[in-house]
Amino acid sequence: MLSHNLGYPRVGSQRELKKASEQFWAGKINRDELQKVARQIRHRNWEAQKEAGIDLIPSNDFSLYDQVLDTSFLVGAIPQRYHQIVDGKSNNELDLYFAMARGVQRDGLDIKAMEMTKWFDTNYHYIVPEFVKDQKFSRYSDKVILEFEDAKQKGILTKPVLVGPVTYLLLGKEKEGGFNRIDLLDNLLPVYIDILKELNKRGAEWVQLDEPCLVLDLTPGEKLAIESAYAQISEAVPDLRILLATYFGALEDNLVLATALPVSALHIDLTRGSETLPAILTSEAFVNSGKILSLGVVDGRNIWKNDYKKSLKFIEWAIAVLGVSRVMVAPSSSLLHSPHDLDLEKNEEVLTPEIKNWMAFAKQKLNEISTLAKLAVTDYSTCPLFEANQVAVESRRTSTLIHKAAVKDRVAAIRSTDFERISVFSERQQIQLEKLKLPLFPSTTIGSFPQTDDVRQLRANLKKGILSLEEYEIRIEEEIVKSLRWQEGLGIDVLVHGEFERNDMVEYFGESLSGFVFTQNGWVQSYGSRCVKPPIIYGDVERPQPMTVRWSAFAQANSEKLVKGMLTGPVTILQWSFVRDDQPRKDTTFQIGLAIRDEVVDLEKAGIKVIQIDEPAIREGLPLRKSAWKAYLKWAVDAFRLSAAGVADQTQIHTHMCYSEFNDIIDSIAAMDADVITIETSRSQMELLDAFADFSYPNEIGPGVYDIHSPRVPTVDEIKSLLEKALQVIPARNLWVNPDCGLKTRKWPETEAALRNMISAANLLREEALAEH
Structure with a gap:
């Protein structure tokens, strides 16, 4: 054989x-x-x-x-747009190959990925x-x-x-x-x-x-x-x-x-x-x-x-x-x-x-x-x-490590009201307009800022014991304040704290939840040179203590502008982890959803008025056969609502999704009932918005206006053109301005240049809209 x-x-x-x-x-x-x-x-x-x-x-x-x-x-x-690389600028197959993957902006070339x-x-x-x-x-x-x-x-x-x-x-x-x-x-x-x-x-x-x-x-x-x-x-x-x-x-x-x-x-x-x-x-x-x-x-x-x-x-x-x-x-x-080799996992702690x-x-x-x-x-x-x-x-x-009766009992006790916000979106929107006082076309970023070698070294030194926890936190606070001042100077409307304390958007949360374990070398390729180290969900999941409140509260206390609380949603934590296979995925997701719900409630209590619960993996979790979609979408949407529904109407809930074809599931996206959804659209030149237009999506939308996976910097005119295209299908008061995704993998110079152009484009659009009225 x-x-x-x-x-x-x-x-x-x-x-x-x-x-x-x-x-x-x-x-x-x-x-x-x-x-x-x-x-x-x-x-x-x-x-x-x-x-x-x-x-x-x-x-x-x-x-x-x-x-x-x-x-x-x-x-x-x-x-066709890449032929110029071969036709004279460079006759190197490798340059052409990586230009197709990443785009290119050098030597007079400006070609999108x-x-x-x-x-x-x-x-x-x-x-x-x-x-x-x-x-x-x-x-x-x-x-x-x-x-x-x-x-x-x-x-x-x-x-x-x-x-x-x-x-x-x-x-x-x-x-x-x-x-x-x-x-x-x-x-x-x-x-x-x-x-x-x-x-x-x-x-x-x-x-x-x-x-x-x-x-x-x-x-x-x-x-x-x-x-x-x-x-x-x-x-x-x-x-x-x-x-x-x-x-x-x-x-x-x-x-x-x-x-x-x-x-x-x-x-x-x-x-x-x-x-x-x-x-x-x-x-x-x-x-x-x-x-x-x-x-x-x-x-x-x-x-x-x-x-x-x-x-x-x-x-x-x-x-x-x-x-x-x-x-x-x-x-x-x-x-x-799969990760490469289990034998590389030497640390028994x-x-x-x-x-x-x-x-x-x-x-x-x-x-x-x-x-x-x-x-x-x-x-x-x-x-x-x-x-x-x-x-x-x-x-x-x-194993007794796996099962926790209290966690299972809490999931069993979930009621239908636990999935519902107090009021419908149209009423929440009016309350949020009055309370948050955001301008037309409010700008924000998706959450993370570039993780420099120095920032990564801080985390490494903490793990090695070179830095004490107190020293580490002081350094992270300095990074947060520096990013807040920079965002304020740029004119961004809703700020983020930059996530300098986080290694990965799923791993960070898994480290704070019970039922998860981690690896030192369990890297898996996500795309190109991007690798992730997925957490491993081996048992029942609960939140022993707050996970992000300390940093979000610090950031909000250091700025008069709104600062978003940043969380990863239950479906994405499930999808981007190696998941236990001894119980239904729905049960595991609801356990995570309750843990995130507790964090959302605590963020609100700490004075955070805008909370983003990222769910980029909702679409990728969709079964490959349409016959299985309905059942999956029901529990996936319910898990998100479970995580988000514990707050007052004036607290604005955002979610973020990327690389998603929404046409077939737009009704389920709407059923998530997030106040604001930010989505990846720049590589597809806003094609994804057709789904939102055809469906008459009722809530607010931030279509990504530039591709963060490419090192190229978009021009002001390019971003403004995309926003004008978005305005053809999104009411002006529902349109947000933001990049496609988090900026963790980018370098600071290109990030600063791209966001400056993004804010300039938003300001131009705002001025034109005000002039018309």
Whole structure:
């Protein structure tokens, strides 16, 4: 029986790629030095998988930024605005590649980045392909070939991985009307086939084509496109073994389509779509097809140790029906979504041995995969590896660390009135206008300011004991006051304290809540060089004491202007954590919602009149199938309302969302009943506002007017133009002015320049509005 892996973390166990990329962007290292770091990571990844006993090791799962951007580069889908980089200003592929990802503003160039959004329902972001009518494709990059050859020189025959052609098209956007991106398949396929032929010629035996679109609701035309694509691929490269990988859900109504495709193997995710297995094993067509079935039994998206007993039942069932030679063992998805190596967690005060024994990171998951492949063909009942696994699983199930009766009782006692503000929005808005006295087009930022090396060093020195708590707090107070004076000087209307004391918008809160544990090195790539260290929710959640009141109250006491209290919402804390899998996600979210509610009430008592509860993850938590949306949206919206509804009408509740396509869920966004919502809109040129206009969204909106994920500084005219576009669909008294997102990852010079332009644009708009009246 073969074991294989779908993909491996690519930032390096010590985030080497992040550090090298940022040094390259800053001009501190050259492209050769960056590529050297990348090559070292790839080699270590291949060697780790080989040592773990993985039979089919992936290549081309590595990326300098994003695998979808790599695919656009591979097939020459380079938007017209970037051609000038190649046509004279710089003839460097790496400059072009990073310009597409990050934008560029130098040497007379001022080019915006491509749009970025969430990869299915994960917290990973991909660069959205852009398509025009009659789009032409041509092989532009040889990365997949070069990495295959690089591994081969090390004695490893890899399984190259590519985003499948149909999924690639569906992940993109039409940048003009008059066509559907799926119509471009006939233009795209020759490039894929050319690449597959080249790989076959160079000795590749297997190629993995990822088509996670098969777990989505597909139109008849999209289904026909998949049939056509794989018929043409099969005919063009009959000797190449194609492994078609689906993940993140069940095949459901796409099962007949997927199982009938002319491929050598089909991969299914049994951690999020276990119902697919019986459907396949009772399908006479598949059973008689001779195809291999790859079982994704090890969870690629969570950190809990695999239950060998449960997984082996799936594997043994498949073997009994198909035979051992037609079954593969694999993770559910790429291990990109898992931290690198549990063995790097050395501090037992941070992660206790008992809880650590319940976990497996990417490196440990490799061992789980190869072990399951071996156990499945032996009498494992008395095998020490199996017995140790079952002891760990049982230890977690029965641990007294996990369950708290008082927390469960409080959730059970929630009443319908706990989800409701005192008055409806129209009444609250009038009260807030009188109490808060904000001008037309009030300006604010989303919460965080740049975290300089000095600020990060303060936190590090506190942890190391170099700084006392008293010394640390004095230094943070100095940073807060400095930022308040700067904001006041700039003319921002609603200030923030800057979040200098916070490491991450979820980790910071998790550190103050019970039921969470943390890692020292559990980094996961979010996008590009951005890595997060998700908290781990292992037990019942409650708030032992206030989390943010001390800093928010200090900031408000040091400014006559309004200062926002800044919180992360319950759904986002859930989505951006590794979540316990022994109770419904709704129950965990309501526990978090009650903890945030307590904090909101305490902020109000401390004199904070504007409180932001960020929920950027509401949309990404949406199930991939529409049939499951209603149930999810009900409890997700209720969790937010639960967290926000404990305050008086005059307290203004904000929420923030980013990278969200709102059209399908705008009624649920409205049902959250936040007084003000700020959203990401600049990369899409305010396209997202169409949903709010068509729905006649009643509450106040702050559409982001510049892209904080790019280092470029927008002009005053550019921002003013976006605001004028927003005014076409938003009433003037409901329009706020703000950046797309928090400014934590930016540098101070670009932040200061961009916010100065933003305030200038808001002032111009305000003057024009006052002149008209």
